[in-house]
Amino acid sequence: MPPRPLSPHLGVYKFMYTMSLSILHRITGLAATLGFLLFAWWLMALAGGPESYARVMRFLDTPVAKLVLVGFTFAFVYHFCNGIRHLVWDTGHGLERAQARRSGALVIVLALLLTVLVIWLACGAFRQ
């Protein structure tokens, strides 16, 4: 069988920032998967009793872990907002170039605002 036709290499397209939003959706999706695994681990620690839960929370309280949690938060929130953008596209709306650029900018602003909101709420929730 002859080789099946492949779509052209991405390098033939002029770069537009909506492209980086598109690849960011995949990257944040993968990061959110790691966040999901952490979530399952946290639930298991909680089910394991007060000691194992305290161990996990001590670990999550370290500066490095907090930085990772902030990263997961942005990844998740971005994927959430951009995912809704994709769902709107699936209905056939907002696909014009100007509309897609506007919604892309809106998603970035919303994701940053929501990240700040979650960090602010988390500061309260993590207080000892």
Added chain:
Amino acid sequence: MSLRSPLGKVLGRGSAGEGVGHWWVQRVTAVALVPLTALFAWSLLALELHSYDAVRGWLGRPWVAVLTVLLVVTLAWHSKLGVQVVIEDYVHGKAAKTSLLLLSLFVHAGAAVSGVFALLLLALS
């Protein structure tokens, strides 16, 4: 007029039958995850997370337990479908692709079962 290729006619095979199943389930789980994740995050961050009793008491409540089980299952499913597409797109070579797809499936199944089991333990004991 048939759109089938001569080779396709000779082999006589139909489609794999799955059609748009993967695409559709990805959307269905996405729609479900919008309220599930928002509600969970909002309620979780209102707790004192260092207090074992506070978190446990909250997750042990019937509706919270049910919604969180739904969250874990839907997250695992959506995540499994997404990681699968990424592997299929970027990993070439049958051995590497199949191994990674299997690994992803096992990890997702493990995480989903762990999450649900932990929630049942918390709610029922």
